Amino acid sequence: AQSVTQPDIHITVSEGASLELRCNYSYGATPYLFWYVQSPGQGLQLLLKYFSGDTLVQGIKGFEAEFKRSQSSFNLRKPSVHWSDAAEYFCAVGLLTGGGNKLTFGTGTQLKVEL
Amino acid sequence: SQTIHQWPATLVQPVGSPLSLECTVEGTSNPNLYWYRQAAGRGLQLLFYSVGIGQISSEVPQNLSASRPQDRQFILSSKKLLLSDSGFYLCAWSIRADPGHHNEQFFGPGTRLTVL
Numbered sequence: 001a002q003s004v005t006q007p008d009i010h011i012t013v014s015e016g017a018s019l020e021l022r023c024n025y026s027y028g029a030t031p032y033l034f035w036y037v038q039s040p041g042q043g044l045q046l047l048l049k050y051f052s053g054d055t056l057v058q059g060i061k062g063f064e065a066e067f068k069r070s071q072s073s074f075n076l077r078k079p080s081v082h083w084s085d086a087a088e089y090f091c092a093v094g095l096l097t098g099g100g101n102k103l104t105f106g107t108g109t110q111l112k113v114e115l
Numbered sequence: 116s117q118t119i120h121q122w123p124a125t126l127v128q129p130v131g132s133p134l135s136l137e138c139t140v141e142g143t144s145n146p147n148l149y150w151y152r153q154a155a156g157r158g159l160q161l162l163f164y165s166v167g168i169g170q171i172s173s174e175v176p177q178n179l180s181a182s183r184p185q186d187r188q189f190i191l192s193s194k195k196l197l198l199s200d201s202g203f204y205l206c207a208w209s210i211r212a213d214p215g216h217h218n219e220q221f222f223g224p225g226t227r228l229t230v231l
Binding site for chain 2: 096
């Protein structure tokens with residue numbers, strides 16, 4: 001069965017420092033991969049997605065992610081973190097189920113930014 | 116542009132009471148619709164999804180049910196709430212994808228449900 005692992009539950013970085021959030025997936029076919037961000041008490045906002053093609057994808061808010069098939073990973077990166085990036089980040093893999101397009105999410109990584 | 120609405124934003128209900136959460140989407144037709152629950156400190160669990168009016172797929176056995184009476188309306192219900200039903204409920208929509216393809220989901224603002 002498909003699964004998504006986000007090994008870091010909490011991460012703290014200083015403002016201006018670089019960031020990498022890890023995501024590993026388990027899926028039998030070519031995955032559709034997503035990163036979402038959730039601010040406290042809010043819904044989820046799509047940061048970026050990978051469907052095919054270039055394995056380095058650019059997203060909103062200066063985020064990027066790299067798909068590495070050999071490592072089954074889709075890590076999220078940002079060169080310089082801003083205090084407003086503090087939020088919870090979810091990695092997800094999309095499943096093809098006869099049009100249902102279901103997502104399996106990781107348990108999330110809570111990002112704290114120190115000023 | 117498309118927008119997704121959920122209400123109420125917060126809800127406090129006693130154990131054993133009924134529940135009805137509503138989700139509506141504007142600006143698109145024939146969307147796929149989804150209900151997720153997010154328990155404290157955990158990821159998102161898919162509860163139901165729908166590919167059309169009256170078509171509901173349940174992902175986990177539970178105390179909840181879903182209905183889709185109109186193309187862009189998705190309702191989450193319960194006849195008798197349990198303490199374990201507390202959580203943050205998120206509705207999402209996606210464009211219906213061609214076979215073999217996948218489209219991203221767009222999420223509503225969520226409903227915080229507390230069962231006491």
